[in-house]
Amino acid sequence: MKLTTKGRYAVMAMADLALFKDKGPTSLTDISLRQNISLAYLEQIFIKLKNKNLVKSVRGAKGGYVLEISPEEIKISNIISAVDEEVKTLNCKKESKKGCNNKSSKCITHNLWDQLDQHINNFFEKVKLQDLVKKNQIFNK
Amino acid sequence: MKLTTKGRYAVMAMADLALFKDKGPTSLTDISLRQNISLAYLEQIFIKLKNKNLVKSVRGAKGGYVLEISPEEIKISNIISAVDEEVKTLNCKKESKKGCNNKSSKCITHNLWDQLDQHINNFFEKVKLQDLVKKNQIFNK
DNA sequence: TTTAATTCCTACTATTTTAGTATGATTTAA
DNA sequence: TTAAATCATACTAAAATAGTAGGAATTAAA
Numbered sequence: 092m093k094l095t096t097k098g099r100y101a102v103m104a105m106a107d108l109a110l111f112k113d114k115g116p117t118s119l120t121d122i123s124l125r126q127n128i129s130l131a132y133l134e135q136i137f138i139k140l141k142n143k144n145l146v147k148s149v150r151g152a153k154g155g156y157v158l159e160i161s162p163e164e165i166k167i168s169n170i171i172s173a174v175d176e177e178v179k180t181l182n183c184k185k186e187s188k189k190g191c192n193n194k195s196s197k198c199i200t201h202n203l204w205d206q207l208d209q210h211i212n213n214f215f216e217k218v219k220l221q222d223l224v225k226k227n228q229i230f231n232k
Numbered sequence: 233m234k235l236t237t238k239g240r241y242a243v244m245a246m247a248d249l250a251l252f253k254d255k256g257p258t259s260l261t262d263i264s265l266r267q268n269i270s271l272a273y274l275e276q277i278f279i280k281l282k283n284k285n286l287v288k289s290v291r292g293a294k295g296g297y298v299l300e301i302s303p304e305e306i307k308i309s310n311i312i313s314a315v316d317e318e319v320k321t322l323n324c325k326k327e328s329k330k331g332c333n334n335k336s337s338k339c340i341t342h343n344l345w346d347q348l349d350q351h352i353n354n355f356f357e358k359v360k361l362q363d364l365v366k367k368n369q370i371f372n373k
Numbered sequence: 374t375t376t377a378a379t380t381c382c383t384a385c386t387a388t389t390t391t392a393g394t395a396t397g398a399t400t401t402a403a
Numbered sequence: 404t405t406a407a408a409t410c411a412t413a414c415t416a417a418a419a420t421a422g423t424a425g426g427a428a429t430t431a432a433a
Contacts, residue, residue: 272422
């Protein structure tokens with residue numbers, strides 16, 4: 092599955108942004124210090140978050156990033172898919188020779204991975220950024 | 233998350249084994265051909281499956297592997313954890329400096345990953361090997 | 374008794390992905 | 404003018420993944 096520290100960093104950074112959202116633009120330097128993530132790495136991550144319109148940037152001194160939409164509206168799935176390209180576990184389709192395109196026992200496990208994907212995506216769809224910052228207790232929906 | 237082609241191969245191979253379980257030991261050569269997985273790689277995978285008592289081996293000519301227990305009793309989680317060591321996404325605990333051990337905003341995302349793990353594991357706990365071979369339609373439990 | 378088919382064992386290696394560095398340009402508040 | 408910030412791109416180190424390679428041991432069958 093595509094779920095790496097990059098995705099985790101993105102979620103952490105967005106949560107940080109949400110926590111400080113009333114104090115104007117938050118610089119990546121601040122986030123870097125608070126969350127202990129390399130500044131240059133954060134920059135790369137935020138380019139992607141910006142491209143997906145999850146944050147907007149304020150350039151120049153005293154600049155930084157602010158949430159484009161409110162924490163209640165931002166799903167974790169939005170964040171992760173923004174930086175990790177795809178939330179897909181292991182689909183047979185990619186590798187045409189193996190798995191699915193196999194003649195004899197054609198993709199016995201195909202549906203399994205499909206459903207797993209749905210299952211995981213479903214989880215990330217339900218959790219909002221707000222759920223993280225509010226109480227640090229997520230949900231029992 | 234620890235969920236790689238090794239895990240997928242293992243599930244595919246086990247499903248293959250389940251399909252042919254009435255025809256005596258199934259050789260890895262056969263599985264290799266049917267599922268298009270390198271023989272040597274399968275060998276490594278089956279050592280692990282054997283260590284976890286999911287299969288047993290029959291050595292020598294006409295040998296191969298057979299399921300140690302019935303497909304109804306084998307959970308997908310058993311298979312994956314046998315070959316991929318751990319079904320854990322991204323826990324903060326591992327990396328002591330980052331994430332959790334951060335003073336200011338202590339592990340905002342900790343619970344999120346914990347619950348994700350539970351969610352995924354829960355999925356794999358519910359699906360049995362039998363569910364794969366029976367109808368190629370998994371479940372709606 | 375020989376042969377071929379098989380598992381078993383261990384070490385090595387190529388490839389890919391991940392995570393991160395490095396460098397510098399651009400923008401803008403103070 | 405300066406310092407603090409984003410923006411952009413290229414490079415690289417480390418780790419994980421996905422295999423390969425080479426042989427030893429076992430056993431059914433010819």
